[in-house]
Amino acid sequence: MAPGDGEAADNVISKASRLLDEHLYVVRNISTGLAIAGIVVCARSIRLLTKFTSAKDIPEQFLKRNVKLRGKVVCVTEEAIEIDHVPISLPLLRSFQKRWHGQGSLLVRLAGVELTQDGRIWLQNNLQTSQRLWFQLLNREDSVLDCFIFINRGGFFNDCLNVVLLKEGLGRTAHIRGVHQGPGHHLAFYKRLLRAEVKAQKAGKGLWKQESRLNTLTNKVLSNSIIRHMKQFISVMTKYWKKFTS
Secondary structure, eight states: OOHHHHHHHHHHHHHHHHHHHHTHHHHHHHHHHHHHHHHHHHHHHTTSSOOOOSGGGSOHHHHHTTOEEEEEEEEEOSSOEEEEEOOOOOGGGHHHHHHHOOOOOEEEEETTEEEOHHHHHHHHHHOOTTOEEEEEEEEEETTEEEEEEEEEOSTTOEEEHHHHHHHTTSEEEOOOTTOOSOHHHHHHHHHHHHHHHHHHHHHTOTHHHHHHHHHHHHHHHHHHHHHHHHHHHHHHHHHHHHHHHO
């Protein structure tokens, strides 16, 4: 190697190192950008960042796997709870995500619960507008979703509204239409609801208190009716006996 070749090589390496150092933030930003782009593409492909504004937009796979989604209460109607879906949010992409999101809300019914009028009033009084909750997908019927709905009661504890309403006697256990899971999973949902209903029955809460009173009143009426007929029968028999012995 010629005497000047070594110095030339050192100069090239030195310049290249200095150039990389000066533009290192660009390289890092490109790497970060590529990583974020990869996450976004992956997340969007499995619909994690998608805001669902219609029940029909939700993938069938979400229903089969009983996926839980986040949302905010819009209002409580006679037949369902209107919920604004809140998708997973990436801090660096929040402003862009808002541009992707459409407008609209989801209609969600309490799966496996036939609400009484008192139950509807309870929901209207206890669910506040913009209140955060989770809803677990069980079934879709036209534009309505049947779900288990969970609200936070502090810390890591969540209450399932379906169970709470049945425990208070504010509804009856009903058929969960079109549950996608196998017989074992299907039974697990019903067991949870039926246990809550049995507790309300034993405690005489809500509609079970009313039914208990109705049964008591019916029994009293029947008892009085039986006694009245018995008296009439004894009276008739007494008359016949007197005629027979006279």
